[in-house]
Amino acid sequence: MEADLAQTLMLSRIQFAANISFHILFPTITIALAWLLFYFKVRSNISSHPVWMRVYRFWVKIFALTFALGVVSGITMSFQFGTNWPGYMETVGNIAGPLLGYEVLTAFFMEATFLGVMLFGIHRVPNWVHTLATFLVAIGTTLSAFWILALNSWMHTPDGFEMIDGVAMPLDWLAIIFNPSMPYRLAHMLIASGLTASFLVAGISAYRIFKGDVKHAPRVALKTSMTVAALLIPVQIVVGDMHGLNTFEHQPQKVAAMEAVWDTEHGAPLLLFAWPDEEDRENHFEIGIPNMASLILTHQTDGEIPGLNEFEGMHPPVKPVFFGFRVMVGMGILMLLVSWTTFWHLASHRTDPPRWLQRVLIGMTFSGWIATLAGWYVTEIGRQPWLVTGVLTTDQAVTTVPGSQVGLSLTMYLLLYAGLLFAYIQTLFYMARKSVKVEEYEMSTDFNYLNTHHTKETNA
Amino acid sequence: MIPGDWLPYIFLFLMGLAVLVYAVLDGYDLGVGVLLPLDNETQRDGMIASIGPFWDANETWLVLAVGILLIAFPEAHSLVLRELYLPAAILMLGLILRGVSFDFRAKAVTGHRRFWDYAFKAGSIISAATQGYMLGRYVLGFDDSPTAYGFAALSAVCVTAAFAYIGGAWLVMKTEGELQVRAARWSRYCGWLAAIGLAAISIVNPLLSPAVAERWFTLPAVILLVPIPLMCLVLIVVADQYLRQVPTRGDVGCWLPFAATAFLFVLSFFGLAYSFFPEVVPGRITATDAASAEASLRFIGVGVAIVLPLILAYTVYAYRVFWGKSTTLRYH
Numbered sequence: 001m002e003a004d005l006a007q008t009l010m011l012s013r014i015q016f017a018a019n020i021s022f023h024i025l026f027p028t029i030t031i032a033l034a035w036l037l038f039y040f041k042v043r044s045n046i047s048s049h050p051v052w053m054r055v056y057r058f059w060v061k062i063f064a065l066t067f068a069l070g071v072v073s074g075i076t077m078s079f080q081f082g083t084n085w086p087g088y089m090e091t092v093g094n095i096a097g098p099l100l101g102y103e104v105l106t107a108f109f110m111e112a113t114f115l116g117v118m119l120f121g122i123h124r125v126p127n128w129v130h131t132l133a134t135f136l137v138a139i140g141t142t143l144s145a146f147w148i149l150a151l152n153s154w155m156h157t158p159d160g161f162e163m164i165d166g167v168a169m170p171l172d173w174l175a176i177i178f179n180p181s182m183p184y185r186l187a188h189m190l191i192a193s194g195l196t197a198s199f200l201v202a203g204i205s206a207y208r209i210f211k212g213d214v215k216h217a218p219r220v221a222l223k224t225s226m227t228v229a230a231l232l233i234p235v236q237i238v239v240g241d242m243h244g245l246n247t248f249e250h251q252p253q254k255v256a257a258m259e260a261v262w263d264t265e266h267g268a269p270l271l272l273f274a275w276p277d278e279e280d281r282e283n284h285f286e287i288g289i290p291n292m293a294s295l296i297l298t299h300q301t302d303g304e305i306p307g308l309n310e311f312e313g314m315h316p317p318v319k320p321v322f323f324g325f326r327v328m329v330g331m332g333i334l335m336l337l338v339s340w341t342t343f344w345h346l347a348s349h350r351t352d353p354p355r356w357l358q359r360v361l362i363g364m365t366f367s368g369w370i371a372t373l374a375g376w377y378v379t380e381i382g383r384q385p386w387l388v389t390g391v392l393t394t395d396q397a398v399t400t401v402p403g404s405q406v407g408l409s410l411t412m413y414l415l416l417y418a419g420l421l422f423a424y425i426q427t428l429f430y431m432a433r434k435s436v437k438v439e440e441y442e443m444s445t446d447f448n449y450l451n452t453h454h455t456k457e458t459n460a
Numbered sequence: 461m462i463p464g465d466w467l468p469y470i471f472l473f474l475m476g477l478a479v480l481v482y483a484v485l486d487g488y489d490l491g492v493g494v495l496l497p498l499d500n501e502t503q504r505d506g507m508i509a510s511i512g513p514f515w516d517a518n519e520t521w522l523v524l525a526v527g528i529l530l531i532a533f534p535e536a537h538s539l540v541l542r543e544l545y546l547p548a549a550i551l552m553l554g555l556i557l558r559g560v561s562f563d564f565r566a567k568a569v570t571g572h573r574r575f576w577d578y579a580f581k582a583g584s585i586i587s588a589a590t591q592g593y594m595l596g597r598y599v600l601g602f603d604d605s606p607t608a609y610g611f612a613a614l615s616a617v618c619v620t621a622a623f624a625y626i627g628g629a630w631l632v633m634k635t636e637g638e639l640q641v642r643a644a645r646w647s648r649y650c651g652w653l654a655a656i657g658l659a660a661i662s663i664v665n666p667l668l669s670p671a672v673a674e675r676w677f678t679l680p681a682v683i684l685l686v687p688i689p690l691m692c693l694v695l696i697v698v699a700d701q702y703l704r705q706v707p708t709r710g711d712v713g714c715w716l717p718f719a720a721t722a723f724l725f726v727l728s729f730f731g732l733a734y735s736f737f738p739e740v741v742p743g744r745i746t747a748t749d750a751a752s753a754e755a756s757l758r759f760i761g762v763g764v765a766i767v768l769p770l771i772l773a774y775t776v777y778a779y780r781v782f783w784g785k786s787t788t789l790r791y792h
Contacts, residue, residue: 065563071516072559076552078526082541083548089534094753097531098760104527105767108520111779113771116513121781170755361727401545409549416553427567 007403009395012084015410017380019076022417026070028372031145031190032197033063034138036224041134045127054217055224058435059201062428064119069424071112076413084406085387087397092168092388094149095161095176103147111140142190149189153182154398156379156386157250168391173221180250184243185379191236192375194228195335198367201225202342203365204432206358222353222361223346231341237332241296247379248297251389253311254382257321259293261311267302268293273326276318281309318386324377331371338364366425467761468751471532472738475525475766480729482521484626484722491627493558494620495646496577503639504577508562510634510786515562517775519555529740531760533750536740543602544594554555555704558583585620592619599732600668601743611664618657624650627723629699629717632706634786640714647717651703655696658728662689664789665735671743672735685734692727695720743790 037060044052078100081089089096117133125133160175161168170176202225205218238268248255260276260283261268270292274283294303308315338360345353353361387394399406462470489511497503528539541548557579565576596615600608628647632640666673676685699720702713738747751757 005503061567065567068516068559068563071519072556075519075523075555078523078530079541079548079552081530082526083545086538086542089530089537093530093534094756097534097752098756098763101527101531101760102763104520104524105771106524106761109517109767109771109775112520113774115516117781120513124781167753169753170759173759392769399542399545401542403544410545412549412553416556420556422735423560423564423568427564427568430569431567 004403005400008401008406009398011403011406011410012398013394015406015413016080016084018410018413018417019073019080021376022413022421023070023073023077024372024376025369025421026066026073027141027145028193028196028368029066029200030063030070030197031141031193032195033059033066033201034134034141035194036197036201036228037063038131038134038138039224041131045131051216051220054215055221055444058431059221060119061431062204064115065424065427067115069420075321083401083409084399085397086399087392088387091166091392091397092155094170095154095158095168098170098173099151099154099177103144107140107144107147111137111144114140120142140343145189145193146186149186150177150179150182154179154187155184156247156383157181158388158391160395162389168388181243181246184239187239188236188375190241191232191239192368192372194232196238196372198225198229198232198339199335199361199364199368200366202229202361203363204428206353206361207365207429207432208436209352210355210358210362211433211436219352222342226339226342226346229335230343233332233336233339237336240332245297247382251307251382252306253315254310254321254379255297256306256311257316257318257382258325259305260318260322260380261293261305261307264304264307266294266304267291268305270296274322276322278318314385316382319381321378324374324381326372327374328378331367331374334364335367335371462552462761464754465748465755467754468532468747469738470761471528471757472740472747473530474564474600474768475532476690476729476733477527478521478528480726482518483526483729484725485514485518485521487623487725488626488630488718490558490584490588491623491625491650492630493580493627494588494624495627495631495643495650496581496584497642498581500579501577503642506635506639506786507631508565508580510631512562512786513778513782515559515717517778520561531746532752532757533740533747534752536745539741539744540598544597547594547597551587551594554583554586554588554590557582558587560741588620588623592616598754599665599736599742600784601741603668607668611661611668614657614660614664618654618661621650621653621657622725625654626718626721629703629721632703633714636707636711636785641706642715644703647721648700649701651696651721658692662731669743676737676766688727688731692724695727699724 019091037056040052040056043222044050081096114133114136117128118137121133122130132242154176157180158168159179160172161170163169201221205222205225208218209222244255244258258263260271260274262281262283267290269286269288269290271283271286271288274286274288276283291301294305296300297303297305307320342353342357342361345357352358383389385393385395387397490510492507497506526537529540531783561576561580562581565573565580568576593612593616594610597608599615600611602608625647628643628650631643632647633645666676676682699717702708702716706714708714736742739745740747740750
């Protein structure tokens with residue numbers, strides 16, 4: 001029985017991680033892509049140049065596909081709490097429930113309904129209504145992120161509640177929603193979405209140019225997206241740093257794992273590389289910059305960083321947090337270099353980026369996914385063994401469903417997700433290749449939104 | 461100020477409303493998927509175009525229903541989903557498959573379109589059948605006897621047929637020409653299958669649970685309740701008579717079968733609700749026992765009171781925008 005429970009716990013954790021990792025890929029794109037589409041639509045409204053509408057039409061199709069994947073993988077999430085983590089809702093349901101409820105009420109219906117108008121209604125409603133629908137979809141996706149990050153942040157830094165008979169009771173909803181880590185986490189995630197969408201738009205546009213597309217639309221999209229990325233990345237570095245300081249204050253054990261600090265140190269080095277050894281509780285092959293970690297976290301060269309040994313038995317596993325953090329930061333630096341180089345090239349030369357840079361951009365199409373997932377692994381694995389910091393541990397919340405059933409559902413999900421991810425990426429590049437050959441007439445894409453006359457389209 | 465002890469009932473009512481709206485709305489678009497013909501690509505395009513602008517929002521009612529169960533009755537939510545662990549996972553598989561196929565079929569490599577059409581149909585059938593199965597298990601309070609599993613299987617067939625019934629009726633309203641005639645025929649057959657299923661469930665359910673039998677077959681309730689099955693029968697016959705005559709001259713009353721089937725859904729739902737109120741899980745747990753903290757219900761209640769009318773308003777707006785035959789969707 002003990003062994004079975006341990007198995008159920010492990011499999012449930014993997015299943016939740018798989019589901020939410022798969023899900024987050026798509027909202028991370030759509031949150032910011034919705035705003036880019038709104039920008040394209042507004043530009044199209046104020047200028048007479050048809051290129052803005054063409055950019056809009058190409059990206060709205062990719063938006064629709066991405067959004068659909070986000071919606072269906074999100075439905076799975078709403079079932080997960082009950083199927084695998086009943087202890088979660090039984091303990092903190094009074095807090096988590098209303099926050100999730102507000103997400104459904106204020107965001108889901110709005111985005112889903114106006115998406116219909118946005119995709120299919122362009123000639124059925126006045127232009128301003130269509131622009132409004134695009135705007136409301138963008139608002140909806142952002143509101144959705146707001147509520148989910150409020151709840152997620154509350155799990156990291158719970159506030160505004162009291163425990164009565166082992167159940168969390170709300171005291172102050174504003175304190176619950178705007179809990180200490182919420183503003184930082186929300187800002188960090190929204191900017192991450194901006195970067196993910198920008199690099200996706202840039203990568204696909206560069207791919208079109210690379211494949212010989214001579215049209216104006218991919219160039220406009222490339223320039224817009226790289227301008228956005230070049231502006232966002234420095235902001236993200238500052239916000240990320242603030243988020244780290246906030247974590248240092250509220251969850252020092254997570255920061256200790258991120259920096260692999262075992263014993264409390266004064267003047268801890270910033271480790272560029274190390275191999276944390278959880279058996280011997282020390283690092284091998286350390287390469288670091290002396291005193292730098294203390295300087296970043298405490299703004300003093302000899303500042304104190306509490307070590308993992310202060311949290312014996314109640315700190316997260318070190319390796320995934322430590323390496324996840326380095327992958328995220330590494331990706332961020334790469335994004336900075338690439339976006340600034342591209343922006344500088346486009347601004348000074350006013351020609352297409354050179355072939356090598358096009359290749360780099362194509363290679364970075366999904367770099368936002370890697371950075372975002374790595375960042376989420378740092379923060380969520382870094383929360384362990386707590387599910388809700390100081391309130392509920394992960395193993396207390398898991399279901400009593402037999403491990404074999406969880407194993408079966410997990411296998412099913414993994415196979416499905418692998419297939420869908422493959423199809424999604426393949427379809428994006430296929431759509432890009434197709435658009436190289438097809439001149440986007442004003443009517444053709446609209447006429448063919450459902451691609452019901454694909455033969456005509458290739459002739460056009 | 462609403463008294464605290466009303467809150468569980470208000471949320472039970474809201475959850476019921478969400479389930480009912482979901483059954484009608486996602487019912488028709490799942491039904492369209494169930495009916496998807498494998499022999500005619502043009503008709504498949506037409507059918508999928510007819511649900512294009514709506515399916516996404518329709519599915520959101522399921523999230524709302526499960527959300528209210530989760531928010532207002534967390535204990536019941538855990539109980540239900542623990543019992544239905546595997547069916548729920550299979551339902552997810554079905555809903556994911558159909559949701560993504562819808563978009564992939566329009567954008568994928570031309571040679572793959574057929575694959576996504578199959579996936580769309582398979583996903584729709586899996587979703588409809590699992591929902592019926594889950595409903596059947598739920599109604600008997602997750603009883604473990606072979607009879608209960610048989611009942612769940614019957615319910616799976618019946619719900620799939622009912623969704624295809626309303627899906628066909630939707631197509632009669634939204635399409636024209638050959639597809640409309642074909643849809644009318646599908647809808648009729650599925651209608652009779654659903655009617656047989658509905659009758660079987662109405663007979664078997666009180667036989668299996670004495671509490672339900674007592675609610676229905678005691679005086680004076682029985683007299684007040686007799687009109688319900690009678691009205692169901694009238695609706696089925698009226699829809700059948702109309703569907704027989706499609707295409708009608710000038711397409712007069714093409715909305716009639718859809719209205720009739722939707723009303724039939726409402727009546728069937730009322731029958732179920734009457735059988736079990738105020739229990740959240742039949743025979744296991746009541747609304748008051750399962751309810752969340754009053755402060756939480758109040759907080760979310762404020763949101764519901766403000767937002768639900770808005771949701772209804774823009775849902776109506778969206779349906780008005782796409783009013784009329786869906787084939788015009790592509791030509792405008």
